[in-house]
Amino acid sequence: MMPTPLNEREITAPVALTTAYGTLNHDALGWSRTPLHDTSGIPGRGHWGRNKRWEYWNVMTVSHIIAFTISCVDYMALHEVWVLDRATGEEIGTTTISPGGRSATLPPSLGDGPARARTRRISLDVDESFDGTRLRGTTPRVSFDMLATRPPGHESLGVVVPWRRGDEISRFQYTVKDVARPVAGTVTVDGTPHDVPPGSWAVLDHGRGRWPYRVHWNWAAGSGLVDGRVIGLQLGAKWTDGSGATENALLVDGHLSKISEELVWDYDPQAFLTPWHVHGTSADLTFTPFYDKRSRTDAVVIASRTDQLFGVWSGWVTDDTGARVRVDGIEGFAEEVLNRW
Template identity: 80%
Template sequence: MPTPLIEREITAHVSLTTPTGMLNREALGWSRTPVHDTSGIPGRGHWGRNKRWEYWNVMTPSHIVAVTVSCVDYMALHELWVLDRATGDDIDTTVISPGGRSATLPSSLGAGPARARTRRITVDIDEAFDGTRLRASTPRVSIDLLAGRLEAHESLGVVVPWRLGDEIPHFQYTVKDVARPATGTVTVDGVAHEVPTGSWAVLDHGRGRWPYRVRWNWAAASGVVDGRVIGLQLGAKWTDGSGATENALLVDGRLSKISEELVWDYDSEHFMRPWHVHGTSADLVFTPFYDKHSHTNALVISSRTDQLFGVWTGWVRDENGTRVRVDGIEGFAEEVLNRW
């Protein structure tokens, strides 16, 4: 059943961690803009549980692009993936390197660049006055994209604790930034493809300390419905029972927090069948057209991901209680199981 929650909105800057490196209880809550100082991650005395990443997904009429720069203390993982939507052909370059020397990640969101440097992949993510510039290259693919940002644009920041008690050893701060208009070029095998108006970028920024085994759902979508820019952000499983959700609706840059654990109905044996995400705050159907399936087994780290790309229909209630239609916006929904 859907579970309603009471969540605290944070409006002032706050440190994610205490001076001893534990979760700062004053950081628990959600925000409309990035206000959390995450410089305490990784921190001493917690090696092996720290997880830091920047993930960007860009959907264009002709291509879908994913870029990752990440470090999990003992290992760094970087990826550039491009799908040709017309042919269904994809090119995936994933590099796993020991330690974190190949990754440069800012202490907090916007505090500096994110970079990956290996023999097979380079990534540069830089903040600019009009958005975030995404550049990456592999032997067959290169991208140069701008995820634009309007002045009034809001994003969802959430702190999720895994166990409430005197001390909280495992927790995550995430920023999910949807409906960022994208422009630029995607070059595949020497052929440049312009990214037109109507393309959208989504950010997943993460800093935290995780338990070894975690399962999660994440979904995001962006588009224009009835002349308004709509962004959808949903999550489940990893937040269940934490007192927090990462559910939100964005309309013309204004964020409405969905403080409810929604129900996710889908067939994990047949991911390409329609998904149903619902509750008192939303009734949504997701119809996939492509499954990006990946599996990693690198001794300590094991991961299985099914990221489905498709189309959303249905409605979500905004902060005023009004039903907002989301029919036709494109995005993704995923199920991930990690041992890391």
């Protein structure tokens, strides 16, 4: 299989994701290096059941991995908090599913207000501040309070992915993938506090869109320091294939280089913990996993199969000047997800 080059349009001015009729605004197609899309038209009338809205955060420290989700998919809200003790391998997960969307508060567009989840077992708060994003959560065994800072000039990848049926685009997704956010704070497990020290990194997946019922995707990210520079890696596949868009990008000291190429992903779905190879003309990357977060859900209407591998990246990516940038040693994840939702 060969990588596929694409011609993608950079968006540099604010634009609405949807029209007044709730359909995709074709002027919104493209990618941006800061959040410029107004997504207040999601959910919108006449499309009930296909609207998906979420905020997912992942934080990697030397001692723990912390992840949480606030989401609403019209007919239900799903919230999760998950923590891994990297020394012992113990994982603590709490998931709640509730009918409708009353337990979820999600801003119309990124940065336009708080995100919150409120159930008997999970409380989550995401609040923007002048210096970053405050992340707080509580479950029966876990609590955390962290600040993901936003350094001056820090860029993130926003992209609209369309799914076509002939000439019609009835399904589409706007995503912001924000990698290499320095984070600090505290995570408390069973009453014992643990610092989130310097050198910890946060990653955001912000999503608003209308999805097909079945979807298959790869997503990968990495953050860290290489030769004194802050390196962020953002990669995706399968769900974007054939759409004319990719969610591939490299971040170096806050500057984003767009990778307009459908990269090739080589890995063994029967042995996820063996090394992965993601490559093309603009990248040659190896991902070596050390932990598989396996999730399986079968709730009749909703079913999902997720293997999220945490590990270490090595290799290179070409930036927008044509230089090869090494990513050796940065940590992150790569996942395969199959959803029926």
